[in-house]
Amino acid sequence: MSLKIATWNINSVRLRLPLALRYLSEHQPDVLCLQETKCPDDAFPTRDFQRAGYGHFAIYGQKGHHGVAIVSRLPLSAVGARKFCGIGDARHISAEIDEDLGGRPVRLHNFYVPAGGEEPDPEVNPKFAHKLAFLEEMQDWFANDPVMRDHGVLVGDLNIAPLEHDVWSHKALAKVVSHTEVEIAALKNIQEAGMWVDALRANVPEDQKLYTWWSYRSPDWESSDKGRRLDHVWLSPSLAARQVGTTILREARGWERPSDHVPVMVELTSA
């Protein structure tokens, strides 16, 4: 037996509901974490997910922008949504998955980290300052709250591609928001504070290119392949030992009216 957890920045859950249902049907994750749902909670398409066998929800959305949700066929409990930087802008939700994995439930965190705007200078760009403050608060939280990081899975669109081969050109993107030194250092600090293990890179050597996002602005995304690894799955040590594998569904970028991000899944063994 195993537990399969997926994460996907879907860029509007209502517009792309058919794609979400297709993904669930074809790949059968137990739990799907969504970002950029762009959907108020009372308009979330729970009925459609229920019909597909996913009847448990943890939702934190708002009108227009951002928004996160956990859609599950397993019961969820202890749902929490943390407001970072004193702003309730629907960027984090967590829940416990009541599935026996080594004798205790799994704590799942679903994040949508601020994109950070264009200019990588917190002095002139308040969006970049917000991103850095958000990352620092994540670090403090996981450093100081062992319960929140214990037996945990952290997923989401972290909007940072940390390694050289997490972007199509390390040199071209050195000063582009998502791959700057200061962001990469901040992400590393969070990882260390929470003792998180990077599950995607556990299966793919660091010298191989690995992407989860391709810009809409490139009409030939597949041939030019100028991607970035912005979406992540992190595991606490107790769960890293249970990892079976990960899958990045690159083909979903070529689906009709796609998101610019593709679904990412991790499989954990319960044996």
Add this chain to the structure above:
DNA sequence: ATGTCGTGAAGGTCACGA
């Protein structure tokens, strides 16, 4: 530097965020 999406509030297109 360019490019393309989705949403909301207007108002029959544009601003904004990404």
